[in-house]
Every structure is written in structure tokens, then in C-alpha cells.
Amino acid sequence: MSKRLQVILSDSAFEQVEKTYKASVDGHPTVKLNYSDVIEMMILNSKVQVADIRLKHTDLRKTLMDLAKRKDLSVEEIISSMAELKGVLGKKESKKLLKAEPGNEK
DSSP, X not given: OOOOOOOOOOHHXXXXXXXXXXXXXXXXXXXXXXXXXXXXXXXXXXXXXXHHXXXXXXXXXXXXXXXXXXXXXXXXXXXHHXXXXXXXXXXXXXXXXXXXXXXXXX
């Protein structure tokens, strides 16, 4: 069974789809392929890290407010979970900053 879904891709994601599509059809005139075939194979062959997706789309303030409303958590547990979350986000941000600084190109 097929499902139809409309997805908005970033420019860099679409460039990757286009690059894969062109590599698949160039020099092979009998290949009948469309973008949805390429995207389907990219999805089926990828290993998605759920934690990375959550971190990318987590609002720290909203998370803190939600944790603060819970009665079953102690202040120490809330602080440690926020520190862990912020630590992971902080590491990612510092990597981005290092790459952006002049003289740190690899």
C-alpha cells in the first residue's frame, strides 16, 4: 500500500536528492526513475537517530516548564536532565562555532 505525503525539503536536502537522482539516471537511458523513488530509497536505507531529531527540535524553556510542573520529579532530577540536554546541545553548538571561526577550516 502506498501513502501520498507532501514534504518540504531544505535546499541542501533537495540538492542531495537531485545529485542522487542524476547519478542514478545519467548514462542509463532505460532507467525510469522519479524523485519519489529516490527519496523512498534514501529513507529506507537511512539510519535515523531519534535522539538527534528530538534535540534539534527541543525548546529548552518549554521543556523546563513542563518538567517543573511534574510532581513526581525532584529538583535534582530536573536539573540533571536539563544539564544533560543542554550539554548535548552545547556540544553541537560549540562544534558549529569552531567550524565557523576563521583559521579552523579542516
